[in-house]
Amino acid sequence: xxxxxxxxxxxxxxxxxxxxxxxxxxxxxxxxxxxxxxxxxxxxxxxxxxxxxxxxxxxxxxxxxxxxxxxxxxxxxxxxxxxxxxxxxxxxxxxxxxxxxxxxxxxxxxxxxxxxxxxxxxxxxxxxxxxxxxxxxxxxxxxxxxxxxxxxxxxxxxxxxxxxxxxxxxxxxxxxxxxxxxxxxxxxxxxxxxxxxxxxxxxxxxxxxxxxxxxxxxxxxxxxxxxxxxxxxxxxxxxxxxxxxxxxxxxxxxxxxxxxxxxxxxxxxxxxxxxxxxxxxxxxxxxxxxxxxxxxxxxxxxxxxxxxxxxxxxxxxxxxxxxxxxxxxxxxxxxxxxxxxxxx
Amino acid sequence: xxxxxxxxxxxxxxxxxxxxxxxxxxxxxxxxxxxxxxxxxxxxxxxxxxxxxxxxxxxxxxxxxxxxxxxxxxxxxxxxxxxxxxxxxxxxxxxxxxxxxxxxxxxxxxxxxxxxxxxxxxxxxxxxxxxxxxxxxxxxxxxxxxxxxxxxxxxxxxxxxxxxxxxxxxxxxxxxxxxxxxxxxxxxxxxxxxxxxxxxxxxxxxxxxxxxxxxxxxxxxxxxxxxxxxxxxxxxxxxxxxxxxxxxxxxxxxxxxxxxxxxxxxxxxxxxxxxxxxxxxxxxxxxxxxxxxxxxxxxxxxxxxxxxxxxxxxxxxxxxxxxxxxxxxxxxxxxxxxxxxxxx
Numbered sequence: 001x002x003x004x005x006x007x008x009x010x011x012x013x014x015x016x017x018x019x020x021x022x023x024x025x026x027x028x029x030x031x032x033x034x035x036x037x038x039x040x041x042x043x044x045x046x047x048x049x050x051x052x053x054x055x056x057x058x059x060x061x062x063x064x065x066x067x068x069x070x071x072x073x074x075x076x077x078x079x080x081x082x083x084x085x086x087x088x089x090x091x092x093x094x095x096x097x098x099x100x101x102x103x104x105x106x107x108x109x110x111x112x113x114x115x116x117x118x119x120x121x122x123x124x125x126x127x128x129x130x131x132x133x134x135x136x137x138x139x140x141x142x143x144x145x146x147x148x149x150x151x152x153x154x155x156x157x158x159x160x161x162x163x164x165x166x167x168x169x170x171x172x173x174x175x176x177x178x179x180x181x182x183x184x185x186x187x188x189x190x191x192x193x194x195x196x197x198x199x200x201x202x203x204x205x206x207x208x209x210x211x212x213x214x215x216x217x218x219x220x221x222x223x224x225x226x227x228x229x230x231x232x233x234x235x236x237x238x239x240x241x242x243x244x245x246x247x248x249x250x251x252x253x254x255x256x257x258x259x260x261x262x263x264x265x266x267x268x269x270x271x272x273x274x275x276x277x278x279x280x281x282x283x284x285x286x287x288x289x290x291x292x293x294x295x296x297x298x299x300x301x302x303x304x305x306x307x308x309x310x311x312x313x314x315x316x317x318x319x320x321x322x323x324x325x326x327x328x329x330x331x332x333x334x335x336x337x338x339x340x341x342x343x344x
Numbered sequence: 345x346x347x348x349x350x351x352x353x354x355x356x357x358x359x360x361x362x363x364x365x366x367x368x369x370x371x372x373x374x375x376x377x378x379x380x381x382x383x384x385x386x387x388x389x390x391x392x393x394x395x396x397x398x399x400x401x402x403x404x405x406x407x408x409x410x411x412x413x414x415x416x417x418x419x420x421x422x423x424x425x426x427x428x429x430x431x432x433x434x435x436x437x438x439x440x441x442x443x444x445x446x447x448x449x450x451x452x453x454x455x456x457x458x459x460x461x462x463x464x465x466x467x468x469x470x471x472x473x474x475x476x477x478x479x480x481x482x483x484x485x486x487x488x489x490x491x492x493x494x495x496x497x498x499x500x501x502x503x504x505x506x507x508x509x510x511x512x513x514x515x516x517x518x519x520x521x522x523x524x525x526x527x528x529x530x531x532x533x534x535x536x537x538x539x540x541x542x543x544x545x546x547x548x549x550x551x552x553x554x555x556x557x558x559x560x561x562x563x564x565x566x567x568x569x570x571x572x573x574x575x576x577x578x579x580x581x582x583x584x585x586x587x588x589x590x591x592x593x594x595x596x597x598x599x600x601x602x603x604x605x606x607x608x609x610x611x612x613x614x615x616x617x618x619x620x621x622x623x624x625x626x627x628x629x630x631x632x633x634x635x636x637x638x639x640x641x642x643x644x645x646x647x648x649x650x651x652x653x654x655x656x657x658x659x660x661x662x663x664x665x666x667x668x669x670x671x672x673x674x675x676x677x678x679x680x681x682x683x684x685x686x687x688x
Contacts, residue, residue, distance in 0.1 A: 005451075006452060007450065008445060010451070016454070016477060021458070028469065031471040035472065035474055040474040050388060050491075052438070052474065053474065056442040058479075058481070060481040061444075061480060093375070094372065094375055094384060098398045100485065107350035107355060110360070110364055126372075127370050127371050129375055134401075135405050136402050137402070137483070141485055145398045
């Protein structure tokens with residue numbers, strides 16, 4: 001090429017997306033929200049919107065078929081897709097799947113994969129409405145598009161957090177990352193052994209969180225019942241640090257997260273200690289938890305506590321104050337997101 | 345695996361999709377049309393629908409970067425996505441892109457790719473509203489989801505063709521396939537030569553049709569202006585034969601296509617003869633023309649002719665009569681679609 005060559009790692013994922021999409025101008029009045037949130041928001045009628053999100057999962061990057069049962073993979077793909085719709089405070093209703101199928105994939109593999117898709121769809125009340133099947137010369141590639149609906153007034157963007165808002169979190173973090181580390185460890189230890197017997201006892205929760213995570217559409221229903229609309233919301237795919245920074249960037253604010261309030265499951269802490277990993281790092285940078293981080297005004301505190309199973313882990317601060325992790329001894333550690341580098 | 349192994353080629357693409365999706369049940373009343381048409385149809389309001397379609401393009405299968413300029417690839421991806429929405433007689437309004445990026449891809453490559461996406465979006469009046477960027481260990485992978493809108497009463501499914509309906513076609517067929525064959529020939533002839541100078545003079549139309557095809561959204565606007573709603577419609581991605589058979593299957597009917605009425609461009613016929621290919625085979629099985637095949641009642645004949653640039657290539661026959669290509673000397677040749685086999 002005559003032009004210079006810039007590596008993608010120099011820009012990072014978000015820098016890259018900004019660079020590529022900044023020139024695009026809007027042509028349609030039905031486009032309410034485009035690039036830059038969990039999902040796009042499109043006008044359906046005067047007061048209603050359709051929310052659309054798209055995600056890919058690539059063999060060798062997002063999953064390894066040596067330890068990912070096809071049924072679990074089907075389930076997880078649905079979770080990944082609908083989680084983005086849920087993170088807009090919309091109810092997911094439809095998905096489409098586009099598959100790239102390599103020659104090593106059999107019909108029986110796809111039967112199992114679709115059984116997982118069907119199970120997840122039924123559980124979430126979502127319809128599979130379309131698809132595309134292509135040959136792939138490389139690995140198994142799955143793309144999911146999820147569609148959901150909400151009243152326009154109910155949608156939670158990343159950009160609505162205000163100073164003093166509470167930062168809330170569903171579930172616990174870091175378990176999915178530790179599940180992956182466990183699978184990688186067992187594969188490494190058992191390589192070359194005939195009929196390997198991996199040791200998974202006592203780690204079942206971690207494996208489930210990695211292999212078969214559930215999207216938190218239950219929260220959306222609870223919030224609607226209580227009439228609470230989060231001022232901002234995002235799902236945890238890249239880790240707590242990255243997601244909080246996304247909210248800060250979009251909402252033009254700072255944040256303080258209290259380290260001792262970050263919920264960790266016992267199995268997460270136990271395996272992390274065994275493997276000499278700081279479990280908080282797993283929570284901050286591990287990702288793939290598919291939990292929801294959302295903000296609500298301070299006065300909603302009692303209502304949030306009443307919902308149950310939600311932790312208030314910090315609060316939003318003024319613009320320019322920065323985003324920090326506050327340790328129990330009162331130190332402020334700057335929150336940092338992990339980078340993005342295409343693999344070799 | 346303990347279970348037997350069935351190769352995907354044994355079922356074929358459509359057999360595979362039927363097998364995988366037949367068990368799924370509908371959960372949402374907003375799902376008007378699911379798997380089995382060009383795009384899914386979702387209720388937006390009492391009389392309006394949102395149409396959603398998803399497609400993947402994989403390096404090494406759907407395109408070869410040695411002769412696909414990134415800008416053209418960006419343009420073609422948009423065409424591929426919105427063409428499915430157009431084939432439902434809906435106006436495309438939004439797209440999302442999900443990219444799998446391998447380490448050989450530079451930021452400059454992506455700049456060019458997105459310049460092509462932007463050009464196509466502007467031309468079609470479509471907004472890019474979202475995306476996803478992943479690392480890929482293999483090749484460059486692009487998934488596009490396209491969203492469009494229509495009144496429910498305006499949507500053309502594949503299933504509405506009736507006996508005696510006219511089969512209509514926009515543009516000409518086979519040029520895209522001949523463009524690909526030309527590119528492959530020049531690559532083969534010039535391999536190992538420094539500074540190769542491929543011979544493309546006189547074939548510009550074929551290259552444009554393969555590298556930069558345009559979706560026929562112009563037809564949708566013309567049809568609306570005249571108040572014509574096709575009884576069925578499909579876009580030409582797999583070749584005329586496959587598409588007509590799709591309509592016959594969905595509409596439970598037969599079809600007769602008249603060989604001498606299939607429009608072929610001069611450049612298509614000329615190169616086909618030079619390469620000892622029957623140009624009609626290129627039209628029947630080549631695909632990637634992104635033209636529209638649609639049916640209208642017999643009494644709409646004059647109105648269709650008035651629209652201009654549309655050929656009436658045959659008509660729909662009763663169920664069980666079969667789908668045939670009729671030669672000028674009156675022979676009936678059974679229409680056959682090409683198979684689908686994942687590449688090695």
